Amino acid sequence: MAAEPIQTGDTRFGICKVCWAGCPVEVTVENGRATKVVGDRQSPIYGGYTCPKGRAMPDAHYSPTRVLHPRKRMPDGSYTEIPMAQAVEEIAQRIEAIVAEHGPEAVAVYPGNGNLTNPINPVIGAMFIMAMGTFPDRFFSVQTIDQAGKVIAQALHGRWIPGPQPFSTAKTWIMVGTNPVISKQGVMVNPGQTVKQAVKDGMKLIVIDPRATESATHAFLHIAPQPGQDASILAGILRVILSERLYDANFVAANAIGIAALKAAVEPFTPEHVASVAGISADDVVLAARTFAAAESGCVVTATGAHFPLHGTLCEYLALCLNTVCARWVREGEVHAQPHVLLPEVAIRAQPHAPYQPWDYTKPSRINALPQTVVGAPTGTLPDEILTPGPGQVRALICSGSNPAVSLPDQNRAGRALGSLDLLVSIDVEMSNTARMADYVIPDRMALETPACSQFSESMKYYGIWTGGYEVPYAQYAAAVVEPPAGSETIESWEFFYELAKRLGKQITYFGNAAGTGQHWDKPPVPFVLPLDRRPTTEEMFDAMCAGSRVPLAEVKDHVHGKVFSELDLTVLPRAEDCSAMLQLGDPTMMAELAEVFARRGDTTAPSAEFPLLLIPRRANDMMNSIGRNNPKLTARRTHNPAYISPADLERMGIATGDVISIRSAHGQITGVAEPDPRLRSGTVSMSHCFGTNPDEADDPLGQGGCTSRLIDANAAFDPVFGQPRMGAIPVCVKPVPVLAI
Numbered sequence: 001m002a003a004e005p006i007q008t009g010d011t012r013f014g015i016c017k018v019c020w021a022g023c024p025v026e027v028t029v030e031n032g033r034a035t036k037v038v039g040d041r042q043s044p045i046y047g048g049y050t051c052p053k054g055r056a057m058p059d060a061h062y063s064p065t066r067v068l069h070p071r072k073r074m075p076d077g078s079y080t081e082i083p084m085a086q087a088v089e090e091i092a093q094r095i096e097a098i099v100a101e102h103g104p105e106a107v108a109v110y111p112g113n114g115n116l117t118n119p120i121n122p123v124i125g126a127m128f129i130m131a132m133g134t135f136p137d138r139f140f141s142v143q144t145i146d147q148a149g150k151v152i153a154q155a156l157h158g159r160w161i162p163g164p165q166p167f168s169t170a171k172t173w174i175m176v177g178t179n180p181v182i183s184k185q186g187v188m189v190n191p192g193q194t195v196k197q198a199v200k201d202g203m204k205l206i207v208i209d210p211r212a213t214e215s216a217t218h219a220f221l222h223i224a225p226q227p228g229q230d231a232s233i234l235a236g237i238l239r240v241i242l243s244e245r246l247y248d249a250n251f252v253a254a255n256a257i258g259i260a261a262l263k264a265a266v267e268p269f270t271p272e273h274v275a276s277v278a279g280i281s282a283d284d285v286v287l288a289a290r291t292f293a294a295a296e297s298g299c300v301v302t303a304t305g306a307h308f309p310l311h312g313t314l315c316e317y318l319a320l321c322l323n324t325v326c327a328r329w330v331r332e333g334e335v336h337a338q339p340h341v342l343l344p345e346v347a348i349r350a351q352p353h354a355p356y357q358p359w360d361y362t363k364p365s366r367i368n369a370l371p372q373t374v375v376g377a378p379t380g381t382l383p384d385e386i387l388t389p390g391p392g393q394v395r396a397l398i399c400s401g402s403n404p405a406v407s408l409p410d411q412n413r414a415g416r417a418l419g420s421l422d423l424l425v426s427i428d429v430e431m432s433n434t435a436r437m438a439d440y441v442i443p444d445r446m447a448l449e450t451p452a453c454s455q456f457s458e459s460m461k462y463y464g465i466w467t468g469g470y471e472v473p474y475a476q477y478a479a480a481v482v483e484p485p486a487g488s489e490t491i492e493s494w495e496f497f498y499e500l501a502k503r504l505g506k507q508i509t510y511f512g513n514a515a516g517t518g519q520h521w522d523k524p525p526v527p528f529v530l531p532l533d534r535r536p537t538t539e540e541m542f543d544a545m546c547a548g549s550r551v552p553l554a555e556v557k558d559h560v561h562g563k564v565f566s567e568l569d570l571t572v573l574p575r576a577e578d579c580s581a582m583l584q585l586g587d588p589t590m591m592a593e594l595a596e597v598f599a600r601r602g603d604t605t606a607p608s609a610e611f612p613l614l615l616i617p618r619r620a621n622d623m624m625n626s627i628g629r630n631n632p633k634l635t636a637r638r639t640h641n642p643a644y645i646s647p648a649d650l651e652r653m654g655i656a657t658g659d660v661i662s663i664r665s666a667h668g669q670i671t672g673v674a675e676p677d678p679r680l681r682s683g684t685v686s687m688s689h690c691f692g693t694n695p696d697e698a699d700d701p702l703g704q705g706g707c708t709s710r711l712i713d714a715n716a717a718f719d720p721v722f723g724q725p726r727m728g729a730i731p732v733c734v735k736p737v738p739v740l741a742i
């Protein structure tokens with residue numbers, strides 16, 4: 001089959017892997033180099049869509065600052081290039097010495113978004129740590145500083161096997177703290193157009209966001225609350241629906257328990273209470289609830305905006321409850337709207353996977369005594385796991401496609417921690433903030449230099465709702481489009497872990513075709529023990545990943561532009577007679593947290609005289625977190641992350657567009673560059689993350705931007721289960737900085 005790069009003249013077809021939307025691309029190749037990337041207009045579902053990040057892939061691949069050989073840090077802090085074999089050998093020797101002295105718990109991994117280039121990469125770090133015998137405690141990933149509450153809430157609520165009703169045909173949708181038009185979260189395929197079309201087709205879109213986002217442009221109702229009050233708002237919407245009996249009592253009776261507990265818990269959240277804590281109109285709460293309940297289909301979804309203040313799991317749980325009481329799940333006799341193609345064939349029945357308890361306190365974490373969970377170790381505690389002496393202290397960290405020097409909460413603490421390690425390895429393509437601190441930098445292959453397939457996008461639906469997956473039976477495979485630059489020595493992340501494990505005498509078992517998460521499995525994964533006598537090829541890994549897929553990978557390869565396998569549409573079967581699983585609407589932990597939210601009037605962050613503004617996150621269209629910051633094309637206009645503030649607030653503070661400002665929280669201070677955003681609620685500062693210099697480098701607001709993580713306290717307030725510190729709705733004060741003082 002077509003394992004070789006597919007060539008049509010000098011035009012080849014690939015998949016962009018800069019973010020997980022996986023857009024098919026048409027690449028012009030000249031003299032072995034990719035010179036131009038546009039969307040593949042022959043794609044049956046993407047219709048030629050790409051974003052600026054995808055189109056700038058050639059500039060990233062041939063960036064003059066790209067790391068093309070392994071680098072080793074010398075005693076004077078400079079880097080020297082060394083052969084790959086030497087890098088693997090030296091790293092292995094140092095790990096052996098660390099393990100001999102401190103035990104295997106001293107070695108941790110932290111994979112991030114840069115390793116999406118090959119769908120094997122994001123999971124292989126976990127499998128390396130399994131081989132080390134320290135899983136899950138030493139597997140730190142971005143999951144637990146992102147939306148781990150999705151997995152936890154789904155565990156507590158239960159997972160409806162056929163999944164939620166599809167977005168494209170829904171009659172209403174409530175987006176809470178998510179902006180898919182920019183982030184592509186939830187809607188992977190041409191989200192701007194998809195959202196617009198859905199609204200045109202009759203969707204009443206409701207957006208809850210302190211900013212009138214690109215997605216809110218199409219909204220029937222935009223509610224702009226004070227940040228950090230989403231749990232109260234969702235409870236308020238539930239209260240209207242339950243008290244006015246607008247819910248689907250038959251579906252609830254047949255499929256869910258706990259409605260009495262839920263009713264009691266949301267009772268105090270009257271529209272007036274919600275209006276007063278969230279700074280919105282009570283009528284809008286009622287309108288949102290009635291609109292949602294009256295429509296024949298649709299969903300409530302949450303993402304980072306709702307998850308980064310303290311009650312992300314609760315917000316997601318309440319969203320799941322809203323979807324359940326209004327029966328917003330695909331039902332018996334309907335077409336399965338999350339069809340498998342490169343995932344295995346499974347029976348899709350109109351029934352839930354039962355709730356389970358996703359935590360285990362028998363071996364609490366060294367820092368903050370957090371439980372072991374299904375989402376890996378709590379990454380918010382990683383700096384203190386490194387800094388705190390004693391048995392189990394982390395001494396070696398391998399980062400693959402991650403940039404913890406700017407992405408970990410509490411940047412100063414993270415910087416101290418990373419700087420104190422005995423060994424820091426960064427698998428990256430640039431001298432990122434983290435690579436600049438690393439003992440070894442290992443150059444990965446980039447997106448166009450590895451094969452790709454849509455299986456990973458398909459499987460993302462298991463993470464929770466609004467996390468990905470296709471609504472039609474679509475699949476695509478694309479071979480590597482180009483070779484890495486001539487004369488370079490690169491290695492894929494997964495290959496590096498394989499080589500390192502092998503050198504350490506460990507054998508990695510890869511788990512392919514994972515149709516599930518936590519304890520909710522439609523089909524168990526297929527183990528593939530990586531042979532030690534030879535390194536498997538990437539193609540073999542892809543075969544393992546797609547083992548038992550509904551359509552063989554070989555057949556998917558025949559369709560260069562991807563294909564909708566319409567013949568695979570399947571109808572959801574009735575509930576099995578022996579199925580006793582019920583969704584849980586009244587989980588006691590969640591109900592107790594909701595009572596606390598009521599008592600504290602929300603997220604407990606209220607603007608004060610000292611810190612009158614609330615800092616919130618946002619995604620930039622031309623960056624993927626820090627990916628793109630070194631790309632000459634993407635940074636031609638601007639290299640920093642503006643601090644967006646409403647024009648009225650700027651005027652009141654005497655700050656003009658482009659002024660350098662100081663942004664201070666109770667924990668830290670950064671400099672930023674003011675930019676008016678008339679679409680932003682007054683009293684908020686909206687800023688992208690993963691920018692800025694390292695703590696030991698000079699501030700550079702107009703160049704590198706400001707690192708919002710420096711404003712976050714890792715230990716003041718955090719999620720009790722997976723330890724995520726408060727990363728949204730952070731009280732700050734903003735002041736102009738006299739130019740001479742910078």
Ligand SMILES: Nc1nc2c(c(=O)[nH]1)N[C@H]1C(S)=C(S)[C@@H](COP(=O)(O)OP(=O)(O)OC[C@H]3O[C@@H](n4cnc5c(=O)[nH]c(N)nc54)[C@H](O)[C@@H]3O)O[C@H]1N2
Pocket residue numbers: 111112113114115117142145146147304400401402403404406407408409427428429430432433444445446447493617618624625626627688689690708709712727
């Ligand atoms: N304050 C604050 N902190 C946050 C957030 C926030 O909103 N506010 N968001 C959080 C969220 S949701 C996340 S997911 C994390 C992100 O956290 P990380 O994943 O740690 O951050 P990224 O910037 O995505 O890191 C990507 C790294 O991959 C490198 N890279 C680029 N291309 C390649 C490649 O082809 N191969 C390899 N190996 N590497 C490559 C980049 O140079 C970069 O160093 O940050 C979290 N932290």
Ligand SMILES: Nc1nc2c(c(=O)[nH]1)N[C@H]1C(S)=C(S)[C@@H](COP(=O)(O)OP(=O)(O)OC[C@H]3O[C@@H](n4cnc5c(=O)[nH]c(N)nc54)[C@H](O)[C@@H]3O)O[C@H]1N2
Pocket residue numbers: 019113146176177178179180182183184185208209210211213226227228229230303304305306309616617618619620621622623624625686728729
């Ligand atoms: N272009 C681009 N795409 C990306 C990324 C990127 O950096 N750039 N990052 C990727 C990653 S790692 C992730 S996790 C996803 C995230 O995907 P999303 O969660 O959709 O991220 P955002 O686009 O930032 O949307 C979050 C929205 O929440 C709003 N918000 C902030 N605080 C609050 C609050 O307290 N309450 C409510 N209701 N809303 C609030 C913000 O104004 C913003 O519009 O995006 C991914 N896609």
Ligand code: SF4
Pocket residue numbers: 016017018019020021022023049050051052053054055184
């Ligand atoms: S970065 Fe842009 S082009 Fe690439 S997959 Fe994501 S949305 Fe598509």
Ligand SMILES: [Mo]
Pocket residue numbers: 142146
């Ligand atoms: Mo993320």
